[in-house]
Amino acid sequence: MAEHVWAARVWLQGDGVGVEDAISAVAAHTGTRPLLLLDVGDNVGGGGPGDSTVLLAEAVRRRVGGLVTVLLDRQTVDSLAGVAIGERVQVLVGGRTVEQDGEPVPLDAVVVGRADGLYEEPKMAHGGLRHFDAGAMVALRTDDDITVVLTSKLVQPITPHQLSAVGLVPASFRAIVAKGVNGPRAGYADVCGGLVVADTPGVTRLSVEGFTYLHRRRPMFPYEPGTAYLPAGLRNQKEMP
Secondary structure, eight states, X not given: OHHHHHHTTTGGGOOOBOHHHHHXXXXXXXXXXXXXXXXXXXXXXXXXXXXXXXXXXXXXXXXXOSEEEEEEOHHHHHHTTTOOTTXXXXXXXXXXXXXXXXXXXXXXXXXXXXXXXXXXXXXXXGGGXXXXXXXXXXXXXXXXXXXXXXXXXXXXXXXXXXXXXXXXXXXXXXXXXXXXXXXXXXXXXXXXXXXXXXOOSSTTOSOGGGSOOSSOOSSOTXXXXXXXXXXXXXXXXXXXX
């Protein structure tokens, strides 16, 4: 078994793309159904804080429209209390977690939706979850057609009802950013027609080489690619007198 795992060591590292390539895929997408863009580095189910802005910042910088993302940002949601749908606002969104990658992104946008954050997934969902509470929610849209949904509570992105709860139509987007790895794949299967796995920086990133380690054995694959492996049985035989 160890030999089989070792032989597959390169394949097991995954095949995520970088931030720029992920947004390029969105820009090039012409399908009738949205792409599901997995923000792996900010996987809420794996411990991500849910407020990384690296993908949003790249989309804003390149003015790639048709994308929607959800960010945890209670501070900005509270600041928009009382702002009516249709009003234009200038706000900073996301990037509140010090340990996470990405800075708050400035948005000049129009408020396009509001909700109390209570919604339900009637079908079978990841982990058996059915009832959700994202707290107060606000949806914003820029003139470049980039939509940002802000929540007050952290919830896993495993159902398109998170978007429809705030008045959005999930199938109308070019790409839906989901801060997860496995749950969103099944949850958005009926809506999305393609998948992009983004190896974004963050506490749950895909490429383990991106982390800083204080204590680990050396050499070790994949950090030292030339590391050799000898199965335990052969190693024990080699050590025998």
